[in-house]
Amino acid sequence: MIRPPSSPRLLVEERRRLIIEQVERVGRATVEELAARFSTSPVTIRTDLEVLARNAAIVRSHGGALPAPPRAVDTPLAIKETRHHAQKRRIGQAAAKLVENGETIILDSGSTTIEIARALGQRKWSELTVITNGLHIALELGTIPAVRVMMLGGLLRTSSHSLVGPGAEQTLAQLSADRLFLGVDGIDTDIGVTTSDPQEAALNALMIRVSREVIGVFDSSKFGQRNLSVIGPVALLHTVITDAGADDRHFFALREKGLHLILV
Template sequence: MTRPPPPSRLLVEERRRLIVEQVERDGRATVEQLAARFGVSPVTIRADLEALARNAAIVRSHGGALPAPAHEIDTPLSIKETRRHAQKRRIGQAAARLVEDGDTIILDSGSTTIEVARALRARKWGELTVITNGLHIALELGAIPAIRVMMLGGLLRASSHSLVGPGAEQMLAQLSADRLFLGVDGIDPEVGVTTPDPQEATLNALMIRVSREVIGVFDASKFGQRSLSVIAPLSGLHKVVSDGAAPAEYVQALQDAGVEVVLV
């Protein structure tokens, strides 16, 4: 009997992403539940859980897994992309619909802004200019002939696949944009929007200054979180695109600050 070919790397990564989503949604998952759902052996699921635990995507428990802490300092982009992926995809699609042909936009690096980039890639453009400090975003859009990608130079932050520092700031200071799509790690009414890295925060603040419209794109888990470095107060945003789980009190705080809120 011929054995079936082993699953591709893409399929393994997709299964692991779905495992993280299930653990976060249900609060826990057992090896047996996951093996039954994905039609693989318990040994395969245990290997998945060990790999996810090493990357801090979940917490390994006896017989299964628990969600990772909701907020960690400078979590690697590869792990952020596994979390709340369905919500981020909806946010990215809604945000991309705000872009008009001929626009010049800035896409900050992040796990939600990459979903904006993917949604932009799926549309047909006469002309679009994208300024970004995210390597993953530049790679996503660089092969589209109608999209001109301007990559900001600077110091590479491996955890976020982003470029920061004086080189990026000097280049950005000479540019202007119609819209900025800004991903953040935390949003709190008292301190505003935040990110773990001070250099990233400085560059993000400059992105805000050179853009006519600032659109925050982040899922509901970011509400009530605070990171080390403040990017801007709530009033620095014009619009926020988030998901339907956004707490009502935070939505109201944004609206009180004059920010339009779109929930998807």
């Protein structure tokens, strides 16, 4: 069992993230179990569960919590970041290692690409340009002197902290990048890579067109998933960085289409 950090007071956000992970991993959790694990009171745990239930991160049950059912609607970024967090962190670290000094890269908004930004922030740069439509990514990298951050304009999607629409597309159309790191909500080798929002999909497709190399970054739960809006066929990707949790047939299908696969 993964133990929480030994800090005398675990940050509320981190505790709640770990609660979600435990509920999803085990399939259920009681208030007593969670209170014992986090060395806190049942009242505090009940408050955590009520907040998580309101955000649809878990389902409240008598005496504890159950995993939330899959949702067809757009999930808030704060919730996405709690899901498969360890895998996303490894993916982010592997992706950041591909970036070289002097490059211009695009980081799509998302819960996996923010892990790339965090990993980039741990490295020393003489020069790096990051184009992004993610407010959270711009805030993560904007304080590093050697990193030039270019924000795309447009309409703010509050659920994903991203900017989309004609304004963002008009700005992006005038730019070019060495690499795009693209997070998606679903990948199906027949349908392609998909996301929940049509405007996000349109911007993602343009990101692909202005980039010399396209690297898909997503955890293994995205395999076999189909969402509302198709970004493009799988063949538009050059490389996929993911974890090894998916069925091998998905990995075989990607290799059959000529994609380079990095498992973390």
